[in-house]
Amino acid sequence: MEPGSHHRALLVHRRQLPQKALDGRDAGSVLPFVIVLKDTGKVIGSTRFWKVDRLNRKLEIGSSWIGASWQKTFVNTEAKYLMLRHAFEVLDCVRVQFTTDENNQQSRNAILRLGAQQEGIVRHERIMPDGRKRNSVRFSIIDDEWPRVRQNLERKLAEYNSR
Numbered sequence: 001m002e003p004g005s006h007h008r009a010l011l012v013h014r015r016q017l018p019q020k021a022l023d024g025r026d027a028g029s030v031l032p033f034v035i036v037l038k039d040t041g042k043v044i045g046s047t048r049f050w051k052v053d054r055l056n057r058k059l060e061i062g063s064s065w066i067g068a069s070w071q072k073t074f075v076n077t078e079a080k081y082l083m084l085r086h087a088f089e090v091l092d093c094v095r096v097q098f099t100t101d102e103n104n105q106q107s108r109n110a111i112l113r114l115g116a117q118q119e120g121i122v123r124h125e126r127i128m129p130d131g132r133k134r135n136s137v138r139f140s141i142i143d144d145e146w147p148r149v150r151q152n153l154e155r156k157l158a159e160y161n162s163r
Helices: 019-029 074-088 105-114 146-162
Strands: 011-012 028-035 045-052 058-066 095-101 117-127 131-143
Touching: 028 074, 045 074, 058 074, 074 095, 074 105, 074 146, 095 105, 095 117, 105 131, 131 146
Parallel strands: 058 095
Antiparallel strands: 011 028, 028 045, 045 058, 095 131, 117 131
């Protein structure tokens, strides 16, 4: 399964991933990808579908990282556009969610820029390696919102391409 590529120099696909991601892929609960520049083949990030629930037609996009020099560029917008398009138009999802640390304002802002709605804070959602009890912020895009979100993301990508 490949979300595909867009006209900007970005391709999202699977390869060179941590074993945990590959094990989840083999179990059907995780679909991991690396983010690759189409023109150079350089790996500049990674992301995945996880918490895949085919019965209820929902999943989460997460475990994303993008190289520092590619942050706040077209990369996140394009990668998430490709994934959301695949989730809603190929996998027929009714819900795609995102979760991030309450303290990660950069990630929260990036998710909101995609057009996701903040739903709330899940308190003490996980224990971090340093022992901190992490509160997580949950966001989602639902199928009824997808046409508007898609149009907005396509507009943003067109703006990036005109630069």
